[in-house]
Amino acid sequence: xxxxxxxxxxxxxxxxxxxxxxxxxxxxxxxxxxxxxxxxxxxxxxxxxxxxxxxxxxxxxxxxxxxxxxxxxxxxxxxxxxxxxxxxxxxxxxxxxxxxxxxxxx
Amino acid sequence: xxxxxxxxxxxxxxxxxxxxxxxxxxxxxxxxxxxxxxxxxxxxxxxxxxxxxxxxxxxxxxxxxxxxxxxxxxxxxxxxxxxxxxxxxxxxxxxxxxxxxxxxxx
DNA sequence: TAGTCAAATCAAAAAAAGTTGTTTTGTCAA
DNA sequence: TTGACAAAACAACTTTTTTTGATTTGACTA
Numbered sequence: 001x002x003x004x005x006x007x008x009x010x011x012x013x014x015x016x017x018x019x020x021x022x023x024x025x026x027x028x029x030x031x032x033x034x035x036x037x038x039x040x041x042x043x044x045x046x047x048x049x050x051x052x053x054x055x056x057x058x059x060x061x062x063x064x065x066x067x068x069x070x071x072x073x074x075x076x077x078x079x080x081x082x083x084x085x086x087x088x089x090x091x092x093x094x095x096x097x098x099x100x101x102x103x104x105x106x
Numbered sequence: 107x108x109x110x111x112x113x114x115x116x117x118x119x120x121x122x123x124x125x126x127x128x129x130x131x132x133x134x135x136x137x138x139x140x141x142x143x144x145x146x147x148x149x150x151x152x153x154x155x156x157x158x159x160x161x162x163x164x165x166x167x168x169x170x171x172x173x174x175x176x177x178x179x180x181x182x183x184x185x186x187x188x189x190x191x192x193x194x195x196x197x198x199x200x201x202x203x204x205x206x207x208x209x210x211x212x
Numbered sequence: 213t214a215g216t217c218a219a220a221t222c223a224a225a226a227a228a229a230g231t232t233g234t235t236t237t238g239t240c241a242a
Numbered sequence: 243t244t245g246a247c248a249a250a251a252c253a254a255c256t257t258t259t260t261t262t263g264a265t266t267t268g269a270c271t272a
Contacts, residue, residue: 008127008130009127012126012127015121019125021118024117031198037218039209047262049220055220057259071216071217073219073220085195086192086195089192092137092185101139103142103145103248126229126230144249153231153232154248155234155249155252156230158249158250158251177248179250
C-alpha cells in the first residue's frame with residue numbers, strides 16, 4: 001500500500017516533468033547524445049537560467065543524469081526512470097475490468 | 107515536422123493530466139470499471155466541483171471518455187490515448203545514440 | 213593571483229493551475 | 243408544471259509554477 005503511494009508520488013513528479021514543451025524538447029535532443037548546457041542553450045535558444053530551471057526539474061524527477069567535466073555540465077537521459085513511467089502506463093491497461101454498474105443500483 | 111509538434115502538444119497535455127495525485131487516483135479507480143461522478147465523489151471524498159475540474163482536465167487531454175445516462179455521467183479510461191503516451195516514452199529509448207562529444211571540440 | 217567563462221542560484225514579477233462556494237443547466241418524477 | 247437531484251460552469255481567491263535579470267560559485271588559464 002505504501003508502495004502504491006510511493007509509486008504514485010514518483011509517477012506524479014515524473015509526469016509533471018514531462019508536461020512542459022521545452023522540457024520535452026530537451027529530452028528529445030538528449031535522445032541522441034549527451035549534451036552540455038551551453039549546447040542545449042544554443043539549440044533551444046533560451047536563456048541559461050531558464051534552461052537551468054528546467055534541467056533541474058527534469059533531474060529532480062529522475063529523468064536526467066548529469067556529470068561535470070571541468071567547467072561544463074553534461075546532461076543525459078536516465079532511461080530506467082523513463083521505462084518506469086512507461087511501465088506505469090502499461091499497467092493501467094492490464095486491470096481486471098469489473099462489469100460497469102448503474103448508479104441507481106444501490 | 108508538424109507531426110512532431112502535434113505529437114509533442116498532445117503528449118504534453120497528456121502528461122500534464124497525469125501530473126496530479128488526485129487525477130492519478132481517479133485513473134486508478136477507473137482501471138477496474140466505469141464510474142459515475144457521484145461514485146467518484148464518494149470514494150475520493152472531494153467536492154463535486156473540484157472533481158468536475160479534474161475530470162475535465164483528464165477528458166480534455168483525451169485520457170477519459172464520458173457518457174451520460176439520465177442525470178448521471180459515467181467516466182471511463184480511454185486506453186488508446188494512454189497507449190499513445192506509453193508509445194511516446196517507448197520511442198525515447200530507441201534513439202540511435204551518437205557518440206557524446208566534448209564541448210570544447212568546436 | 214586576476215580575469216574569464218559555464219552553470220547554478222536567487223529574488224521579484226508574471227503566468228498558470230487548482231480550490232472553494234455558488235449558480236446554472238438538464239433530466240427525471242411527483 | 244414543480245421540486246429534487248446530478249453534474250457542469252463560473253467568479254473570486256489561493257497556491258504553485260515559470261520567467262527574468264542579476265548575482266554567486268567554481269574551475270580553468272594567462
